[in-house]
Amino acid sequence: MSKRIITINRMYGSGGHAIGKALAEELEIGFYDKELIEIAARDKNIPFGDLADVDEKRPGAWSFPVNHEIQISQDYRAIPMNDVLFELQRDIILSLSDKEDCVIVGRCANHILQDRTLSVFIYAPFETRVKNVMKRLDREEKSARKLVKRMDKERRSYYEFFTDEKWLDMGQYDLCIDSSRFTTEEIVKILKEAYER
Numbered sequence: 001m002s003k004r005i006i007t008i009n010r011m012y013g014s015g016g017h018a019i020g021k022a023l024a025e026e027l028e029i030g031f032y033d034k035e036l037i038e039i040a041a042r043d044k045n046i047p048f049g050d051l052a053d054v055d056e057k058r059p060g061a062w063s064f065p066v067n068h069e070i071q072i073s074q075d076y077r078a079i080p081m082n083d084v085l086f087e088l089q090r091d092i093i094l095s096l097s098d099k100e101d102c103v104i105v106g107r108c109a110n111h112i113l114q115d116r117t118l119s120v121f122i123y124a125p126f127e128t129r130v131k132n133v134m135k136r137l138d139r140e141e142k143s144a145r146k147l148v149k150r151m152d153k154e155r156r157s158y159y160e161f162f163t164d165e166k167w168l169d170m171g172q173y174d175l176c177i178d179s180s181r182f183t184t185e186e187i188v189k190i191l192k193e194a195y196e197r
Contacts, residue, residue, distance in 0.1 A: 004101045005117040006195055007110040009159070009167070012151035013129030013136075013144075015179045016122040020105045023188045027195065030102030032093075040088040054082040056106055057154050058161035086162055106155070110173065111163040118195055121173040122187075124180040 006023065010016020017033055024031035037055055041048040059080035089107050096102055097113055110119035124132075126148065133144040159167040170176045175194060177187055 004195065005097050005109070005113055006103045006120060006191065007113065007117045008103065008105045008120045008122060009110060009155075009173070010105070010122040011124060011129060012155065013133045013148050014122045014124040015132065015184065017105055019122055019179065019184055019187050019191075020103045022184055023191050023195075024103040026188050026192055027101070027103075030096070030100050031105075032096065032102055033105040036089045036092055036104075036107060037085070039092050040085060043092075044088060046084075050081060051085050051088075054080075054085055056158045057082055058158045059083060108159055108162050111159075111165060118175070118191075119173045120191060121170060121176045122179050123176065124178055128180040 006020075008016050008020045010019075020033065021031050034052070034055075037048060037051045040046070041051050059082040086108075090112050093104060093107065093109050093112050096104070097116055110117055129148050130141065130144045133139060133148055134141060137144070137147075139147065156167040159165070165172055175191070177190065179187060182190070
């Protein structure tokens with residue numbers, strides 16, 4: 001039997017990770033973000049860094065290193081570590097959906113679980129996200145602007161590559177929330193009420 005899952009896709013700097021973590025704590029359920037990489041690394045005995053380097057990034061068009069036997073298919077084709085990680089995380093997400101109630105951030109979880117999840121998209125205006133990143137990472141404005149643009153581009157490219165859906169198509173999410181309009185506590189309350197309906 002499927003458990004109750006909340007998936008959160010988010011623009012970089014919108015606070016999606018912090019909101020997801022606070023929501024999981026409020027509901028007293030599991031929380032998975034980078035934890036999915038840790039599980040995949042442990043289960044397949046792959047160095048965490050090898051997986052973290054390709055997390056939420058689509059495979060590049062150029063050649064890529066083959067560092068692990070798991071990257072070689074049965075017909076001896078090399079498989080990008082991005083694809084390996086996506087499949088590992090997909091299996092973990094499907095397994096979690098049968099085992100426990102939880103919050104899952106990113107990793108195309110809303111697409112993987114389809115209608116078995118409360119699917120949320122957290123966004124905010126670009127300038128707000130730049131300020132958030134400047135404060136959180138102690139970066140100068142120019143650096144923060146570049147980082148926000150790059151991370152959004154990587155997340156969009158990753159999501160669209162693995163799902164064939166548009167990342168910013170708000171119609172595929174149950175709730176879309178501008179995090180600049182509410183406090184984290186208010187957003188958690190909104191999501192908690194939606195989850196408990």
